Amino acid sequence: MRAADPTRVFAALSDDTRWRLLQRLGLSPASASGLAGEFTVSRQAIAKHLSILEDCGLVTSERVGREVRFSAAGSRLSAVGRTLEAVGSGWDRRLAAVKKAAERPR
Numbered sequence: 001m002r003a004a005d006p007t008r009v010f011a012a013l014s015d016d017t018r019w020r021l022l023q024r025l026g027l028s029p030a031s032a033s034g035l036a037g038e039f040t041v042s043r044q045a046i047a048k049h050l051s052i053l054e055d056c057g058l059v060t061s062e063r064v065g066r067e068v069r070f071s072a073a074g075s076r077l078s079a080v081g082r083t084l085e086a087v088g089s090g091w092d093r094r095l096a097a098v099k100k101a102a103e104r105p106r
Helices: 006-013 016-027 032-038 043-055 074-103
Strands: 059-064 067-072
Touching: 006 016, 006 043, 006 074, 016 032, 016 043, 016 059, 016 067, 032 043, 032 067, 043 059
Parallel strands: none
Antiparallel strands: 059 067
16 A cells, blocks of 8 residues: 555545545445446546545555456555544644633633
8 A cells, every 4th residue: 555645635535536436446346347336427437536535545456367466455444534533523622722712701
């Protein structure tokens, strides 16, 4: 798995088709051809989206015979989740401090 900066990861996730591909691959591995049959975009577009997701470490690929099967990369997704949780916790602490200061009698 390649490390990727968060900006690239979130940019990749901001595309609706890539988001839906990632959700689909979370259910079970699939080939680009198989995915093309499930989506309303061309096989070439699916391949491009998968390449972007793989470059960010959100998807892994494995050759199985003549086919390349893609899977969601759970460890990278967990890392993204931890990053979001840390950001959210920081904001929660800041907002709690602002609330406490605002409620302090003057």
